[in-house]
Amino acid sequence: MSEQYAGGQYVPEGEAVGEGVEAPIVADPTTVGPEAGATTEPELSGEAEQAEGDPQAARIAELEALVAERTADLQRLGAEYANYKRRVDRDRELAKQSGVEKVVLDLLPVLDSIDAARAHDEVKEGFAMVAGELEKLAGKYGLVGYGAKGDEFDPQFHEALMHMPLPEPVSVTTCSEVMQRGYTLHGKVLRPARVAVADPQ
Incomplete structure (x- = not known):
């Protein structure tokens, strides 16, 4: 059976192609190939091929990256904790010094009275011992x-x-x-x- 060409399609001879009748589609052998949109497998890069071919190496690389990230996090947390501890120690010492200073300031009038009594030779016997202990205690705190x-x-x-x-x-x-x-x-x-x-x- 011979074929005739109509509207870009090959139709067997004897079959009319009229209006409203779709001719059977026969692929044109001249358009078959890569130019006609034939799909081909994508080419993989060397690293992708290595990862595709060696999943264990890919897993090791992933774990090494995770370890490096966690190590950096721990180092950052360690530095933050060290800074926090220094601030707490400093603030604690400042609070202690402030408390001592307030108490000592309240003692200054008493020490002034002891000095005045010594200037008039009135620090004697038991009072002299009390005055000495008080001055010794104040000196203990700086x-x-x-x-x-x-x-x-x-x-x-x-x-x-x-x-x-x-x-x-x-x-x-x-x-x-x-x-x-x-x-x-x-x-x-x-x-x-x-x-x-x-x-x-």
Whole structure:
């Protein structure tokens, strides 16, 4: 049986192709091939081929990446904890120092009274023992008293209330009289010494 070509399709001879009648589709042998849209297998890269061919190696690589990520997380958490601990220790020490400072400030008037009593030779017998224990306890917490006649005047540690010359000449501004002792707490000036000063001639 011979065929005729109609509308881009081959139709067996004797079969009319009319309106409303669809001719059977016969593929044109000249269009078969890659150019006609034939599908081919995609080419895999070397790494993909290696992963496809060796799933164990791919799993090892995945686990190594996971271990590196978790290690970085642990290192970050360790650094954050160390910083947190330093802040807590610092804040605890500051709170402790603040508490000691408040208590010692309340004790200063008592210590001033002891100094005044000593100046008038009124610290005797049992009271002398109590005064000594109180001063020893204050020193245990870092309180140190200072200020004496003849000390060189230092504005960081002394507060000048008046000028009072000394019998002998001085080469630098000197404390000629101490009205009230000064105190430091762990090196910090808690209260400056209130003094009279003598200027050099």
